[in-house]
Amino acid sequence: MKPTVHDIAAHAGVSLATVDRVLNGRAGVRPATREKVEAAIEALGFVRDVAAANLAKGRVYSFVFILPANDNSFMQALRAEVQAAAERGRRERMSLVMRDVPAFDIAALVAALDDAGRDRPDGVAFVAIDAPEVRAAADRLVEQGIAVVTLVSDLSGSRRVHFAGIDNIAAGRTAGTLLGRFLGGRPGPVLPLAGSLMVRDHRERLEGFGSVMAERFAARAILPVLEGRDDPVETGRLVQEALLAHPDLAGIYSAGAGNRGLIRALQAGGSGVRPVVIVHELTGATRDALAQDLIDGVLNQDAGHEVRSAIRVLKAETDRSAVVAAQERIRIDIFLKDNLP
Amino acid sequence: MKPTVHDIAAHAGVSLATVDRVLNGRAGVRPATREKVEAAIEALGFVRDVAAANLAKGRVYSFVFILPANDNSFMQALRAEVQAAAERGRRERMSLVMRDVPAFDIAALVAALDDAGRDRPDGVAFVAIDAPEVRAAADRLVEQGIAVVTLVSDLSGSRRVHFAGIDNIAAGRTAGTLLGRFLGGRPGPVLPLAGSLMVRDHRERLEGFGSVMAERFAARAILPVLEGRDDPVETGRLVQEALLAHPDLAGIYSAGAGNRGLIRALQAGGSGVRPVVIVHELTGATRDALAQDLIDGVLNQDAGHEVRSAIRVLKAETDRSAVVAAQERIRIDIFLKDNLP
DNA sequence: GAATTTCTGATTTACGTACCTCAGAACTCG
DNA sequence: CGAGTTCTGAGGTACGTAAATCAGAAATTC
Numbered sequence: 001m002k003p004t005v006h007d008i009a010a011h012a013g014v015s016l017a018t019v020d021r022v023l024n025g026r027a028g029v030r031p032a033t034r035e036k037v038e039a040a041i042e043a044l045g046f047v048r049d050v051a052a053a054n055l056a057k058g059r060v061y062s063f064v065f066i067l068p069a070n071d072n073s074f075m076q077a078l079r080a081e082v083q084a085a086a087e088r089g090r091r092e093r094m095s096l097v098m099r100d101v102p103a104f105d106i107a108a109l110v111a112a113l114d115d116a117g118r119d120r121p122d123g124v125a126f127v128a129i130d131a132p133e134v135r136a137a138a139d140r141l142v143e144q145g146i147a148v149v150t151l152v153s154d155l156s157g158s159r160r161v162h163f164a165g166i167d168n169i170a171a172g173r174t175a176g177t178l179l180g181r182f183l184g185g186r187p188g189p190v191l192p193l194a195g196s197l198m199v200r201d202h203r204e205r206l207e208g209f210g211s212v213m214a215e216r217f218a219a220r221a222i223l224p225v226l227e228g229r230d231d232p233v234e235t236g237r238l239v240q241e242a243l244l245a246h247p248d249l250a251g252i253y254s255a256g257a258g259n260r261g262l263i264r265a266l267q268a269g270g271s272g273v274r275p276v277v278i279v280h281e282l283t284g285a286t287r288d289a290l291a292q293d294l295i296d297g298v299l300n301q302d303a304g305h306e307v308r309s310a311i312r313v314l315k316a317e318t319d320r321s322a323v324v325a326a327q328e329r330i331r332i333d334i335f336l337k338d339n340l341p
Numbered sequence: 342m343k344p345t346v347h348d349i350a351a352h353a354g355v356s357l358a359t360v361d362r363v364l365n366g367r368a369g370v371r372p373a374t375r376e377k378v379e380a381a382i383e384a385l386g387f388v389r390d391v392a393a394a395n396l397a398k399g400r401v402y403s404f405v406f407i408l409p410a411n412d413n414s415f416m417q418a419l420r421a422e423v424q425a426a427a428e429r430g431r432r433e434r435m436s437l438v439m440r441d442v443p444a445f446d447i448a449a450l451v452a453a454l455d456d457a458g459r460d461r462p463d464g465v466a467f468v469a470i471d472a473p474e475v476r477a478a479a480d481r482l483v484e485q486g487i488a489v490v491t492l493v494s495d496l497s498g499s500r501r502v503h504f505a506g507i508d509n510i511a512a513g514r515t516a517g518t519l520l521g522r523f524l525g526g527r528p529g530p531v532l533p534l535a536g537s538l539m540v541r542d543h544r545e546r547l548e549g550f551g552s553v554m555a556e557r558f559a560a561r562a563i564l565p566v567l568e569g570r571d572d573p574v575e576t577g578r579l580v581q582e583a584l585l586a587h588p589d590l591a592g593i594y595s596a597g598a599g600n601r602g603l604i605r606a607l608q609a610g611g612s613g614v615r616p617v618v619i620v621h622e623l624t625g626a627t628r629d630a631l632a633q634d635l636i637d638g639v640l641n642q643d644a645g646h647e648v649r650s651a652i653r654v655l656k657a658e659t660d661r662s663a664v665v666a667a668q669e670r671i672r673i674d675i676f677l678k679d680n681l682p
Numbered sequence: 683g684a685a686t687t688t689c690t691g692a693t694t695t696a697c698g699t700a701c702c703t704c705a706g707a708a709c710t711c712g
Numbered sequence: 713c714g715a716g717t718t719c720t721g722a723g724g725t726a727c728g729t730a731a732a733t734c735a736g737a738a739a740t741t742c
Contacts (some may be wrong), residue, residue, distance in 0.1 A: 053390035184525025338514035
């Protein structure tokens, strides 16, 4: 059977207490004795039973998730996933607390981070706003020995251990390639849409999109970016105007939210051949639009995967154990009509 | 703090033994008493600590993985992932045994399944061959109360609890859409390649591919399927011949393995515009080819995800607990040059 | 109403590790 | 060589749950 600490003690000819000292790096063991114990561990292939260890330690993992109080589909999904993970976590000695902060509010986020640190949790995950004050607040947590993970949106130059989110530049590039290639020789300009250029995700996506268009589809005209504030109504209005102003509009890349408005405008779009459309985030609306051939592709980040990944990383960090790197790389999911889940 | 069985006993005014009987569905509790205990569980929000429970039970999860002794990149990756999972599993009271069987050998697979059952493990995962004998062997395991999961390749009509693999028809359809749209108006026929049409995965992919081409790109000529036996040399030869025979060849869809040969043939392909190429499985070779613009897209199934998913499902099944359905859906990863990991 | 059966409570041990105390052995230093 | 320090062994308790035993209470049967 699987060897236990008792077996190690017997094999090394020392007592349980000494084995324990070696295993947990405590002082009071002569080098020669330490080596004997380590040899026994090696020989028997002992591995510590983490469940028993955590039980003995009385350890309860405590993590805080700080999420913006946005009401778009993606943030709703994210909150639901945190909720579900909290539920499951209870049976595994994990306490997950979710805190809402006003969206795009730097001061509120900083306050929430400092506040979270006061309870001395094992880890904190949060959707970052890329600002120096936030970076400083995150680093204060790290200073206290609290593991910090950014979620969905990263915080450059900070001491967070991990970013559970997609590479938005790569996502923009992917969207550019898909759109450019789907267009083929079809003439006409392309319209980029964003929620706001103040948001780092959207900016990065458009940056990637722009560079691919310049590199590989240089002949294609790119219209100025329109900002729909992630609002369906506003986005719909902007798209409707663009369709009127550019009857030959060949493609649309929507890097932000508010896609319900875009889809409505496309439906109302009328008689001609509709533009090729690539959007972000698989929601009820974008899923239906894809199934009905109203749009051509959806790039998606899996909220569930991001939340579970953040938790795994925080847990590994508190245990000082390793993660499976490949598992924690958040993929850019590409959905066409044919591979909808 | 988190309530324990002791708290339940105190709150319900019964003994620990009675709480235990209720919790574990044992007999010997009057309905009225049972309700009192259940009310206390509800009131205190008690959830069982699985780690402590498994420790007390002395439970060790024992799973057997049966994999074909194929030496292509994908199977090698799969074996490596099982190996890595076995290593990690040791610290979590899990024993993972990996068994090799000759590839495409129904009798050997049946023997391996029966053999695995003899040790009475908690679960078995295997790469299925879709044959009645295999189905019967799998059902025999289920009959013994062993959880059965198919990996990569499914077993229709069997009593396996889960299939950890991708939907190959959807993958083929996705490949078809990508290829058809990337081709745009470019004239010329398309060549489908497979390892063997006897293999269910490849057959399904080509089926999906064919139906999309017929539905959405009906004008495009499809050449007869070539079978390269998943062998780089043979595949290379076939592609080279096809390139000579069809100088206007516009596209290639490779549903099987042996893509190193395909890539070599493309490199040697010479002067003209190369065909649009979509292949399966992200390996060193296909990754490089994508980065160097020798091919246009790679559809991939993540071996690591499949193995971890199979383990999670087997574990949940032995615990009779629930899985996170979304987490166990294996995605069809689409890689372009722009979103390579 | 006695005998039997079924239920219930109290108590104990076990799982594998962590961590504590205490006593005694083995060293080190002056 | 004695005093001090550093190591080591022995033994225990604890974590939260499972599961066993045994005795007593309640219900059922004759």
